[in-house]
Amino acid sequence: MQAFEYGLYIHVPFCKSRCTYCDFVSYTDFSLVKEYFEAVKIELEMWSKELEMPKVTSIYVGGGTPSDVDFEYLSEILLEVEKLFALDNPEITVEINPKCSFIEKLAESKVNRISVGLQAADDNVLKKVKRRHSVSDFKKTWEIVCKYFENTNVDFIVGLPAESDLTILNNIEIVRTYKPKHVAVYVLEKENDIRKTLEDEAVCERYERFLQALEEMGYVRYEISNFSLPGYECKHNMKYWKNENYVGVGVSAGGHIGFTRYVNTKDLKLYIKMMKAGKHPYEYYQQNDPFQEAKETIFMGLRIAEGVDLEKIKKLLPELNVRNLVEGLYDFVEFDEKHLRLSKKGMNQSGWVIGEIVRRLNDHRFGMGGDRR
Ligand code: SF4
Structure with a gap:
């Protein structure tokens, strides 16, 4: 196995x-x-x-x-x-x-x-x-x-x-x-x-x-x-940045396992009480769909110089056209078949560049007939 x-x-x-x-x-x-x-x-x-x-x-x-x-x-x-x-x-x-x-x-x-x-x-x-x-x-x-x-x-x-x-x-x-x-x-x-x-x-x-x-x-x-x-x-x-599997343990710790994302309670006493009862002390728990998973992978992956693994994105969201997604942002991003990453200029203005890409992803989702998130 x-x-x-x-x-x-x-x-x-x-x-x-x-x-x-x-x-x-x-x-x-x-x-x-x-x-x-x-x-x-x-x-x-x-x-x-x-x-x-x-x-x-x-x-x-x-x-x-x-x-x-x-x-x-x-x-x-x-x-x-x-x-x-x-x-x-x-x-x-x-x-x-x-x-x-x-x-x-x-x-x-x-x-x-x-x-x-x-x-x-x-x-x-x-x-x-x-x-x-x-x-x-x-x-x-x-x-x-x-x-x-x-x-x-x-x-x-x-x-x-x-x-x-x-x-x-x-x-x-x-x-x-x-x-x-x-x-x-x-x-x-x-x-x-x-x-x-x-x-x-x-x-x-x-x-x-x-x-x-x-x-x-x-x-x-x-x-x-x-x-x-x-x-x-x-x-x-x-x-974290590659959106791989990790388990967070303890107060306020978060994890990402497969398509599941969670964050534990921030409350120390509640955490101890929940653990004594043998229950997960989640404050947030979400089962991602492929769109949400792709969005998180792009959002996090743009932080690293290596960039977002586009093979992974293609499997999650085959209909996504990366060229369209970053149209007009060519000074701030670079991409090839395998990766989408921020350019040096993009890294220095990462906040709004990543924000803009996430906004466009949400619009893309809207265009596909799903919910705007
Ligand atoms: S108070 Fe906050 S910033 Fe200061 S040492 Fe503790 S966790 Fe770190």
Whole structure:
């Protein structure tokens, strides 16, 4: 029987304090940590029974701040995954705060990729947004991370309060000096709209300067916000962008299995209660039809430099004419028989280009006599 490949995401929804800009699901009350991890084990077991021949090829432990809970919780969960699923040489990433105190222990476990959230190499910015670490904490931690891990990522955010040109120069210097294999650069969204942030000319210029420096240092922009040295793309995140199979476990985690998409509840207590009752804690559950599946595949696939796999789209939506779909957008997209992707110009204006393509897809659906979505 054929085994199916899955990515596995495990959400750790706890942070010792909240950053001002955060819109992730995380709790500062740690009183339910033990019960939470027991509940996560139940959810893992449920999925291990429900999935057909699952083979896990990537694991991502994110948050929240996984390094804010005791190492034993993470270790137990990873052992549980090993017990329940067939693992196929998985990439195993754990997100850590620069104040993480158990890097050596992570190295002794099967974790093989570390992602450090620095966000800005500027103490004024870090203080302003209430991060709990300084730039020097990052530098000390990085020395230890590098001793044990080859595959590393540093997260940055551009557009944070108190940021200046110097912040970006410092960010560039950090990358030049410490040479992570992977760098993620997000733009802080103003009122949930990246365009509003990028309308700020100074932020836009700083963002472009950072991106240009990364490219000059040999980093390849393989996704709108993600850069890596060749061969160090994040395998787990690629599953999201290629709309492949992944299971999300824990509060607010989402999954995509075949044509099914779900998102778990954000409510910690409800999550624990549902798991104790042996029920999936869905907040959202949707069985996609081929159109919806194709739309999601295009929407996500346009984020990566490799582009959307048009063979996959043809199987889902044989009547779709790609040339018509992108008519008039030729400056912003490139396509051949196999892939549709954003051009460099399109990547820099990805928000509206992808939005426009999705709008046209919806019209196409309308023209075929289906519902407008
Ligand atoms: S550490 Fe991350 S998840 Fe926690 S509050 Fe800050 S931004 Fe949010």
